[in-house]
Amino acid sequence: MDITRPDRRRFLQLAAVAAIAQAVPARVIAAEAALALRIGIIGSGRVGSALGTSWAKAGHTVMFSSLDIEHDRKLAAVVGTNARAGTPREAAAFGEILLISVPYGALPQLGKDLGALLKGKMVIDTCNPFPNRDGEIANWAREKGAGVASAELLPGARIVRAFNAVGAARMAEAAQRQGPRSGMPMAGDDPAAIAVATRLVRDAGFEPVLVGGLAAMGKYLMPGTPLAGERSPEDIRKIAATLN
Ligand SMILES: NC(=O)c1ccc[n+]([C@@H]2O[C@H](COP(=O)([O-])OP(=O)(O)OC[C@H]3O[C@@H](n4cnc5c(N)ncnc54)[C@H](OP(=O)(O)O)[C@@H]3O)[C@@H](O)[C@H]2O)c1
Numbered sequence: 001m002d003i004t005r006p007d008r009r010r011f012l013q014l015a016a017v018a019a020i021a022q023a024v025p026a027r028v029i030a031a032e033a034a035l036a037l038r039i040g041i042i043g044s045g046r047v048g049s050a051l052g053t054s055w056a057k058a059g060h061t062v063m064f065s066s067l068d069i070e071h072d073r074k075l076a077a078v079v080g081t082n083a084r085a086g087t088p089r090e091a092a093a094f095g096e097i098l099l100i101s102v103p104y105g106a107l108p109q110l111g112k113d114l115g116a117l118l119k120g121k122m123v124i125d126t127c128n129p130f131p132n133r134d135g136e137i138a139n140w141a142r143e144k145g146a147g148v149a150s151a152e153l154l155p156g157a158r159i160v161r162a163f164n165a166v167g168a169a170r171m172a173e174a175a176q177r178q179g180p181r182s183g184m185p186m187a188g189d190d191p192a193a194i195a196v197a198t199r200l201v202r203d204a205g206f207e208p209v210l211v212g213g214l215a216a217m218g219k220y221l222m223p224g225t226p227l228a229g230e231r232s233p234e235d236i237r238k239i240a241a242t243l244n
Contacts, residue, residue: 040095147218172225174205
């Protein structure tokens with residue numbers, strides 16, 4: 001296999017970041033910061049625009065997408081050189097990792113629209129099921145557990161749940177905040193996706209705390225659970241230990 005091919009080189013670079021992020025502290029991951037990621041943002045509302053802006057400022061390249069390309073073009077222009085706009089399919093193809101941040105009720109159609117583009121793709125899932133906003137699919141997702149439900153609706157994606165129960169306004173300013181960082185609970189099953197998401201959680205200004213797998217813990221990563229709200233990493237670990 002020709003390892004000089006750009007996609008192969010890129011894969012090896014990402015694998016190196018993934019391996020490092022799993023094993024070592026933030027200080028060492030910071031040394032890898034030269035590797036900027038391509039991030040597809042699907043849903044450029046309050047959460048998507050806040051996190052996409054932070055990641056662009058951290059040196060990554062983001063593509064904003066939604067149902068309104070004009071909104072995304074304007075947003076990208078404000079964010080600057082590291083941002084661009086596209087359709088959800090273009091963002092899914094562009095991103096080495098995707099942020100999916102849409103109302104939960106949009107996930108079934110989105111999963112169908114993106115289809116094969118999701119196969120093997122790392123995805124950070126911020127989406128929360130609310131019956132009054134999202135309808136019956138939200139009751140189904142709550143019964144099943146949001147992590148497992150998202151994985152079913154986005155087939156083939158390597159999902160990490162994160163950014164589910166901290167307000168978007170706090171996400172927008174977290175990277176600029178001084179002092180100790182708030183913890184960000186994460187749940188996922190795919191080590192590489194967890195590792196890359198870990199770095200992006202840090203770049204957004206939070207301290208990542210992996211609380212477990214999608215089935216066991218994904219259901220707790222949403223508003224109204226003991227892990228919701230902004231807490232220290234230590235408190236998140238203590239609370240998570242009582243939930244297993
Ligand atoms: N707001 C918070 O503080 C917060 C915090 C944590 C998690 N969450 C969760 O994260 C998700 C996003 O929340 P938000 O507050 O950012 O919502 P929002 O401001 O309403 O933004 C939703 C975004 O999704 C886009 N969208 C809707 N349907 C789509 C589709 N089929 N394909 C592509 N894009 C689509 C919308 O595009 P258009 O504008 O063009 O319709 C919009 O850009 C929700 O599930 C929410 O529960 C929210």
